[in-house]
Amino acid sequence: xxxxxxxxMDIAPRxxxxxxxxxxxxxVVPLLAIWFQVFVHRFVGYVSYLELPLLVTIxxxxxxxxxxxGSVFGACVGLAQDSLSxxxxxxxxxxxxxxxxxxxxxxxxxxxxxxLLRLTVTYALFVFHQMGYWAVAKFLVGQSVDLxxxxxxxxxxxxxxxxxxxxxxxxxxxxxxR
Amino acid sequence: MExxxxxxxxxxxxxxxxxxxxxxxxxxVKTNQEVRLIRIWAVTAVTPLARAVExxxxxxxxxxxxxxxxxxxLSENERLKGEVSKLRxxxxxxxxxxxxxxxxxxxLAFAQTIPSKTKAARIIGSGTGSNARVVYVDRGSxxxxxxxxxxxxxxxxxxxxxxxxxxxSLVTLVTQQGFVAGVVSQVSRVQAILRxxxxxxxxxxxxxxxxxxxxxxxxxxxxxxRVFPKxxxxxxxxxxxxxNTEFEFKVQPVALDHLEEVLIVVEGIHGAIxxxxxxxxxxxxxxxxxxxxxxxxEAPAAGAEGFGSTDADRLREKYRKLGEAQxxxxxxxxxxxxxxxxxxxxxxxKPASAAPGKPEEGKPPAAPKEPAPVKP
Numbered sequence: 427x428x429x430x431x432x433x434x435m436d437i438a439p440r441x442x443x444x445x446x447x448x449x450x451x452x453x454v455v456p457l458l459a460i461w462f463q464v465f466v467h468r469f470v471g472y473v474s475y476l477e478l479p480l481l482v483t484i485x486x487x488x489x490x491x492x493x494x495x496g497s498v499f500g501a502c503v504g505l506a507q508d509s510l511s512x513x514x515x516x517x518x519x520x521x522x523x524x525x526x527x528x529x530x531x532x533x534x535x536x537x538x539x540x541x542l543l544r545l546t547v548t549y550a551l552f553v554f555h556q557m558g559y560w561a562v563a564k565f566l567v568g569q570s571v572d573l574x575x576x577x578x579x580x581x582x583x584x585x586x587x588x589x590x591x592x593x594x595x596x597x598x599x600x601x602x603x604r
Numbered sequence: 605m606e607x608x609x610x611x612x613x614x615x616x617x618x619x620x621x622x623x624x625x626x627x628x629x630x631x632x633v634k635t636n637q638e639v640r641l642i643r644i645w646a647v648t649a650v651t652p653l654a655r656a657v658e659x660x661x662x663x664x665x666x667x668x669x670x671x672x673x674x675x676x677x678l679s680e681n682e683r684l685k686g687e688v689s690k691l692r693x694x695x696x697x698x699x700x701x702x703x704x705x706x707x708x709x710x711x712l713a714f715a716q717t718i719p720s721k722t723k724a725a726r727i728i729g730s731g732t733g734s735n736a737r738v739v740y741v742d743r744g745s746x747x748x749x750x751x752x753x754x755x756x757x758x759x760x761x762x763x764x765x766x767x768x769x770x771x772x773s774l775v776t777l778v779t780q781q782g783f784v785a786g787v788v789s790q791v792s793r794v795q796a797i798l799r800x801x802x803x804x805x806x807x808x809x810x811x812x813x814x815x816x817x818x819x820x821x822x823x824x825x826x827x828x829x830r831v832f833p834k835x836x837x838x839x840x841x842x843x844x845x846x847x848n849t850e851f852e853f854k855v856q857p858v859a860l861d862h863l864e865e866v867l868i869v870v871e872g873i874h875g876a877i878x879x880x881x882x883x884x885x886x887x888x889x890x891x892x893x894x895x896x897x898x899x900x901x902e903a904p905a906a907g908a909e910g911f912g913s914t915d916a917d918r919l920r921e922k923y924r925k926l927g928e929a930q931x932x933x934x935x936x937x938x939x940x941x942x943x944x945x946x947x948x949x950x951x952x953x954k955p956a957s958a959a960p961g962k963p964e965e966g967k968p969p970a971a972p973k974e975p976a977p978v979k980p
Binding site for chain 2: 457460461464465493494497498501505506508509510514515516517519520523524527531562566567568
């Protein structure tokens with residue numbers, strides 16, 4: 427091995443850039459998203475396709491770049507969403523746990539500040555979330571839930587489109603980046 | 605082992621989380637019970653915010669609705685005000701038209717009741733002087749109107765045509781100074797000359813019998829002036845006694861109020877002076893008829909004494925009873941007449957069960973009662 431090779435070997439692997447948020451953001455933003463999901467739909471019916479808790483989960487998991495935190499955050503958001511719904515607690519929790527984990531894992535390998543990547547990841551995770559929920563409902567709980575793929579595809583695209591400016595708004599909550 | 609956990613800690617945490625939630629899910633599905641505590645926490649965390657937002661939303665919704673409604677109400681108010689003004693003008697116009705139609709109807713009806721031939725005319729102007737008591741009507745010589753034709757309404761005489769022009773005529777009102785007309789009173793038939801004085805009241809001249817003329821007596825045209833046909837109302841006379849032999853007579857013409865349409869008498873035919881009617885102020889009160897007698901009550905016998913009988917009825921009844929008591933039949937046997945000086949026997953009810961003359965067992969025979977004294 428040459429000297430150059432030895433120097434290369436000594437260099438530690440690059441640590442992922444972790445984005446920090448104000449502590450209150452971790453509580454208020456998901457709460458607002460869930461509140462929007464639960465109560466605003468009552469007044470504004472045409473935004474019912476919006477899955478703000480999922481977008482928040484994806485965003486915070488991607489920005490934090492830590493799969494454990496992403497998983498826990500997704501589980502918390504999912505469980506909170508389950509708690510305000512009429513189905514079993516844990517259905518959204520399981521799905522959003524996996525979504526948080528995947529989003530955080532993806533952020534370790536890709537530049538998640540790119541809008542195109544955000545759009546793609548959000549669309550893919552939305553589809554994954556819907557299919558995961560359908561699978562949990564059908565196979566674990568035994569409910570008969572229809573899987574409407576065209577509707578899911580359109581809703582995923584709309585959510586991905588909304589996610590771009592929504593993530594830009596959430597970017598303002600960043601405290602510092604390193 | 606530690607290195608394994610450190611290497612796969614992400615997956616491990618994920619699996620633990622998934623496992624925990626799967627267990628939670630399985631527990632709920634198995635026991636069919638919900639995890640109440642988690643739901644309470646979530647609802648408690650979310651609902652205060654929702655309640656606050658709901659209150660704010662309702663408040664601003666009310667404010668916005670009120671503002672919008674206020675604007676709508678204001679604009680509607682303006683529109684309604686305009687409509688009300690428009691309708692008020694229209695209503696005023698229609699009321700005028702209706703009043704005109706009513707007056708025309710009354711005039712037409714009146715024209716049909718009088719024998720004289722008349723032409724209806726509308727007053728289109730008045731005299732130019734401040735004290736002028738003349739008017740212009742829209743009928744002239746082209747319509748057959750000539751000078752000295754009488755002008756009347758359904759209430760009474762108005763005046764006479766002073767000048768007839770092709771398209772209009774000048775009418776002198778009865779109150780114009782110098783206007784004269786022959787009149788006669790309704791009750792006492794006193795004849796006089798009505799004279800205009802230039803004021804609202806006319807005077808009576810040449811009253812033939814001033815003592816007979818009563819206050820508030822109605823005056824009618826007498827027809828002797830050869831202008832007004834006989835029988836048109838003129839007005840009520842006010843008699844003022846100046847001395848024992850001197851009277852002052854003032855007449856308030858009745859037909860000059862709200863003068864708009866008149867009738868011009870083109871062919872006068874004398875009519876009759878109506879008989880005096882009772883004064884409208886003397887109200888006569890007539891009680892309603894008595895209610896019919898109940899069917900069970902017996903009607904009083906014909907000729908019986910009581911309500912409605914006369915002295916002759918009572919005398920006839922007395923004689924009938926005397927005749928019955930003394931066994932005399934009036935108009936029957938030509939025997940001795942009954943003694944009318946005896947007292948009239950009183951009517952006694954006979955016992956229904958006991959035979960006449962036979963006393964009941966255990967009871968004394970009833971003594972014959974003395975006839976009741978008859979009061980004169």
